[in-house]
Structure formats: C-alpha cells, structure tokens
Amino acid sequence: MQCFMKWLTVAVAIIFRMAEVRCIDIFHEWIVTSENTVVHPASNIQPVIKINGMFPGPLINSTTNDVIHVNVFNNLDEPLLFTWNGIQQRLNSWQDGVSGTNCPIEPGKNWTYAFQTKDQIGTYSYFPSINFQKAAGGFGPIRVNNRNVILVPFPKPEAEFDLLIGDWMDNSFKDVRTMLQDELSHDVYPKVFLMNGKAPYGSPDSTSYESFTVSKGKTYRLRISNVGTLFSFNFRIQKHQMVLVETEGSYTNQITLDSLDVHVGQSYSVLVTANQDESDYYMVATPKLFNTTDSQSNGSSLVGKGILHYENSMSMANGPIPEGPDPFDIDFSIDQARSIRWNMTAGAARPNPQGTFNVTNITLTQTFVLHGSKAIINGVPVYTVNNVSYLTPTTPLKLADQFTNGSGVYQLDVFPVRSVKDGAAYGVFVVTGVHKGWIEIVFKNDLDDMDSWHLDGFGFYVVGFGEGEWTPASRSTYNLHDPVVRSTVQVYPGRWTAVYAFLDNPGMWNLRSQNLFHWYMGQELYIRVHDADPNPAKERPPPENVLLCGIFDEAIAPVASALAPEPGW
CATH class of the missing domain: 2.60.40.420 (Cupredoxins -  blue copper proteins)
Structure with missing residues (x-):
C-alpha cells in the first residue's frame, strides 16, 4: 500500500507537470487589404483596413502557453506591422510588432509572427502599430483561456x-x-x-x-x-x-x-x-x-x-x-x-493564487517620473515625454542592439527619466531597465485630455492615483495590498498615476501612450531590459525569418555610417 501511494504521488506529479506545460500551435493566415467603403452614416468614402475581408479582424482564440503563428500578407500600399496589445512575448521582443523591434512588412510581402501566450490568461486586442493605421481598422480581439487544470473564479457563462x-x-x-x-x-x-x-x-x-x-x-x-x-x-x-x-x-x-x-x-x-x-x-x-x-x-x-x-x-x-x-x-x-482590485485568492495562468505575487515588501530598483505634454518643434506640433519627442529611426532599435550594440541608431541612458528637459527636442532614446529589478513609473499628465499608458512585455501593478505633482511622500497613499495588474493604465488630466513593474523579461520594450494621436506624434520611448548572459533562457535569439532594414539592408549597408541620425540635443 505504501509503495502504491508513492507510485500514485509520482504519477499525479507527472500528469500535473504534463498538463502544466502542454500547449498547441495555432496557425492563422491573414490577407490584409485596404478597401474604400463607408462604415457609418454621413462619412466620406475612406480606406478601411480589413483582414481576410473582415472588419474588425478575426478572433485569436488561444489557451495559456499556446504558440500563435500569424502569417501576414501585406496587400496595403504602405508598410505594415501588427502589435499584440498585452501579450507579453516572454523572452521574445523580436515578435512585438512595433517600430523599435521589427522591420515593417513591405507592400506585396508577407511575414510570419510566432509568439507564445506564456503564463497568461485574459482579454486583449491586436492592431496595426505604425503609420496611424489603427485609425483605419486592422484591429481585432484576442482571448487567452485558462488551462483545464486552473479553475476560473466564476461559473461558466452560457x-x-x-x-x-x-x-x-x-x-x-x-x-x-x-x-x-x-x-x-x-x-x-x-x-x-x-x-x-x-x-x-x-x-x-x-x-x-x-x-x-x-x-x-x-x-x-x-x-x-x-x-x-x-x-x-x-x-x-x-x-x-x-x-x-x-x-x-x-x-x-x-x-x-x-x-x-x-x-x-x-x-x-x-x-x-x-x-x-x-x-x-x-x-x-x-x-x-x-x-x-x-x-x-x-x-x-x-x-x-x-x-x-x-x-x-x-x-x-x-x-x-x-x-x-x-x-x-x-x-x-x-x-x-x-x-478595481486584484482577486488575491484566484489562480490565473498558474495554480497558485494571484496574491502570491504581491508588492507589499518589494524593494524598488528604479523610479521614472514621466510627464506627458505637447510642444512645437520647428513649427510642427508634437507630443513629448519629459519634453522629448520620439523620432522613429529607419533601423529598429532591437536590430541595432543585436548587431551593433545600438551604435549610431540610438542613445542609451541619456533620456531624462526624472526631470523635464528645458526646451522641447526630438530624440531616439533608450533607457536601461534593471533586469529582475522592480521599477516604479509615475505618469504625470500635463495635458487637458485623458491619456493612457502601456509597456509591452510587462504588467503594471496599479498602486496609486493622485492630483497635482507627485513626490516621494505620495507613496504613503499607494495601495500595496491588492493593486490590480493590467497592461494599460489611465492617467487623468492634470493628475498622476503610479505603477510598479517587475522587469523579469529581457528585451527592447516599447513604453507608449495608447492615445493614438499622442503616440503617433512622439509620446513614447523604449526600455532596454538586458542581461549579458547569452543563455537563451534569458532572451531568445533573432528568429530565422528576421527582416532586415535601415542600416542592415544589404542595399544600403555600405553607407550606414552616413545614415546615422544626429543626436536630439
């Protein structure tokens, strides 16, 4: 009997482990087109971005740890990228689908994204990330369902x-x-x-x-x-x-x-x-x-x-x-x-309750205080972060980071993360995030309209909302007991929002306003979470189908040095 119980314990452990790591590959093929149509009354005929003839695009329906393959055929008349809003791309910012990590899919070309819904559940969306294209459609829903071994904390809906x-x-x-x-x-x-x-x-x-x-x-x-x-x-x-x-x-x-x-x-x-x-x-x-x-x-x-x-x-x-x-x-x-508080007793992607990952006693490694505002540079209206408006380079930052340590493409750790620069300026700036450190980000909205912020690759522990200027004393108002974790957080006009994030996901990650007007006109930057250990368990290498562009395009590589951008200041 004792031997049987030992065998049963081992068998259950093996079965549970198999259930824990089990995943499937899900394949999508998307034909992306722009069709002139009217989508609501009193509208001019205008281009609407459709996927396989659908507006909005098709549902990506997955389960925790599934691997999603999306083969995108770009039949638009301009370059295209998709980003997977809230999918954390564990160890794999190569699939993030923003200008700092991927070369765009050129018209008439196709490219296959491959990303995993690693240790996630929940409700998300996808959309085009460049050229203001989200305003024309191309968006759609993403579901990440619980694995069968994890209980959902409410009865199954009809x-x-x-x-x-x-x-x-x-x-x-x-x-x-x-x-x-x-x-x-x-x-x-x-x-x-x-x-x-x-x-x-x-x-x-x-x-x-x-x-x-x-x-x-x-x-x-x-x-x-x-x-x-x-x-x-x-x-x-x-x-x-x-x-x-x-x-x-x-x-x-x-x-x-x-x-x-x-x-x-x-x-x-x-x-x-x-x-x-x-x-x-x-x-x-x-x-x-x-x-x-x-x-x-x-x-x-x-x-x-x-x-x-x-x-x-x-x-x-x-x-x-x-x-x-x-x-x-x-x-x-x-x-x-x-x-809106975290359910501390519910399991989610893992069997242990969400409350296992609490922030009551964490030690902060970094603090960023980021002001969103508007400015005029050379007669052009822009949106800024700490009075800096991001200038998208022709070479993705991730490519430059991989092959040239960023030389000639971006400047590392020059961006003012806790002060507002005197005089608005353009720049291509990347800041270092300490790997496996806790970062505190305070978003201050100096605008008259609502803003919201998102950091690819991570979830925000939403610890505080406040009026006026933030100071270290504002931490006394934080909720550290059960702050909800989410991928996008709102920032009210003239107020601040504070979040924590655990930077355990190496990569080059986009920190941006989700307000498309703000984002398109410069309200973003990138956080480089780096570990010098080349162990693939820390960060995956470039995919075999990686696209090359900018200074790594074979046709222009000999003149790469002449194309390097000038510093923002």
Whole structure:
C-alpha cells in the first residue's frame, strides 16, 4: 500500500507537470487589404483596413502557453506591422510588432509572427502599430483561456461575446496624418463610436448595428475592449448590471457596476445576467471628457449603441438610453478605478493564487517620473515625454542592439527619466531597465485630455492615483495590498498615476501612450531590459525569418555610417 501511494504521488506529479506545460500551435493566415467603403452614416468614402475581408479582424482564440503563428500578407500600399496589445512575448521582443523591434512588412510581402501566450490568461486586442493605421481598422480581439487544470473564479457563462468599441473619424487616416502636421488644424477628432465596426443603432441610413442574442435567466461574458484612437468611454446596458471579473490578464474582485469606464487600449470582462423581461435593450458607450451634442439622444453619432436582444423578444428597444455618469466627473472615474482590485485568492495562468505575487515588501530598483505634454518643434506640433519627442529611426532599435550594440541608431541612458528637459527636442532614446529589478513609473499628465499608458512585455501593478505633482511622500497613499495588474493604465488630466513593474523579461520594450494621436506624434520611448548572459533562457535569439532594414539592408549597408541620425540635443 505504501509503495502504491508513492507510485500514485509520482504519477499525479507527472500528469500535473504534463498538463502544466502542454500547449498547441495555432496557425492563422491573414490577407490584409485596404478597401474604400463607408462604415457609418454621413462619412466620406475612406480606406478601411480589413483582414481576410473582415472588419474588425478575426478572433485569436488561444489557451495559456499556446504558440500563435500569424502569417501576414501585406496587400496595403504602405508598410505594415501588427502589435499584440498585452501579450507579453516572454523572452521574445523580436515578435512585438512595433517600430523599435521589427522591420515593417513591405507592400506585396508577407511575414510570419510566432509568439507564445506564456503564463497568461485574459482579454486583449491586436492592431496595426505604425503609420496611424489603427485609425483605419486592422484591429481585432484576442482571448487567452485558462488551462483545464486552473479553475476560473466564476461559473461558466452560457456564451462569450467580444465587443470592440472605438471612436472613428470621418477623414481618411492618411488625410489625418497630414493634418496633424499642421499647427492650425484643430478639428481633428473622431465623429462617431462603432461597436464591432458597426454604426450606432438607430443611425440614419445605417444598414447594420451590433446585437447579441441572449436567453432569459442565462449569464454571459462580455469581453469589452477600447480599440479607439482618442476617447475613453463609459459603457452600460439598459436595465442590466454588470459584474466585473477580469481585466487584461488579471481576475479582479467581483464588483457589481451600473456602468464601466474603459480607456484607450484597455480590456475588461464583465458578466451580464439576462434577468429582465424578454425585450431588446440598449448597450451604450459615450465618450469621457467630451461634450456631445445632446449626448443622451438617439441621434448623436458620438453615442455608440448596440442591442442586447432576448431570443423571444417581440419588442424593440425603447425609452431613453440609460443615463451614465457626468462625462466630466473625474472623481467618479477615479473612485471606480480604485475599486478595481486584484482577486488575491484566484489562480490565473498558474495554480497558485494571484496574491502570491504581491508588492507589499518589494524593494524598488528604479523610479521614472514621466510627464506627458505637447510642444512645437520647428513649427510642427508634437507630443513629448519629459519634453522629448520620439523620432522613429529607419533601423529598429532591437536590430541595432543585436548587431551593433545600438551604435549610431540610438542613445542609451541619456533620456531624462526624472526631470523635464528645458526646451522641447526630438530624440531616439533608450533607457536601461534593471533586469529582475522592480521599477516604479509615475505618469504625470500635463495635458487637458485623458491619456493612457502601456509597456509591452510587462504588467503594471496599479498602486496609486493622485492630483497635482507627485513626490516621494505620495507613496504613503499607494495601495500595496491588492493593486490590480493590467497592461494599460489611465492617467487623468492634470493628475498622476503610479505603477510598479517587475522587469523579469529581457528585451527592447516599447513604453507608449495608447492615445493614438499622442503616440503617433512622439509620446513614447523604449526600455532596454538586458542581461549579458547569452543563455537563451534569458532572451531568445533573432528568429530565422528576421527582416532586415535601415542600416542592415544589404542595399544600403555600405553607407550606414552616413545614415546615422544626429543626436536630439
């Protein structure tokens, strides 16, 4: 009996280990095109980026530790990159899909991404990362499901729905790119909210709108993502409450909400129970910090509207749309953000509870204080970080780091990480992140509009929100007990947000504003998390299909030295 028990213990351990590491390869082939079409009423015909003819693009549905292969055929008339917003690319920033890590896929060419959803669960999105292309579409949903051996901390829903909500402009994304270079252009902002690429319910001349069919008494999971360019939004469902359960890879303490603020780049999962009379009900998204014209009326394009449809409903949605909080009530939004806490007892990607990884007693290795603001350089409006506007080089930083230690492409550790430079300037700057150190990043928003920030490769422990200037004494207000971990965090106008991150993922990682206007016009930098040990377990080597460009393009390599950018100051 004793031998049998020993054998059983070993067998169970082996089975559990096999379950822990089991993964599959998932293959996608994407044909990316730009089609001239009208996506909402009163719009000019404009190019819309579609994937396999779909807008939004197809779902990437995976499980923890799966390996995703996406073969992208670029049939646009300009270069293209995709980034996997929130997928941490463990040990592999080569697949990150931003200008600092990848050469773009040229028109008429294809390239295959291969990345792993290593030790992750949750709700994410993907989108084009260069040339302001996200404003034309090309975005889509990503799900990373729990492995069977990990319990989900809520009953299995009847079904799951992906709900991608975002603002949309009347102008072509190419026209907007040009307009943004004009200091006198002030009327460049979105004009409508789309739900899964569809016009608001009730819009004039609208031929389609988003609708989810539910059965009375059943509970459903909505995976909501803000895939817009500029506006945060408040989301609610007529006569229904939502139970918040997850955000960008973290299970949250379950709180019941009448409405939910979702900022650019963020994703949430909520549970909705169909507990009302069988009818149709409005799903509504309205912008934050923006005065819509008669925002509560059915005729406003900046009120995104879809329908929650009960399967036996014989009644159309009626009555006024559900009223949300005052869009200028920042205190409401901050109070809600502070109420979103980590579920410390739930497992996620691993069987041990999330609370195992707490920040109560960590030792900080670095502190960055980063001010987001706007400036004029040589007559061109730009957005800056500490008064520095990022200037994208023709050679990806990761390539330069791999083959020339960055020489001639970027400057290392010159960027002012805790002070604002006198006089705005362009620069190609990279800062060092201490490998396996804890970094504190304080984002200060010196602008009048909402901002949100994202660091590829890592999750943010959201420890604090505050007014005015941040000082070390502000740490006394931090929540170090159960801060939620997420990939994108909002920063309110004139205020600061503090986050911690554990830099255990070597690579060249993009730290950026998720506000597409801010990002495109220079509000980003890169953090180089490096370990000199060449052991592949520390960081993977370049993939066999790595693209070359810039100073590593064979055609221009002999003149590489002449193409090196001038320092920003």
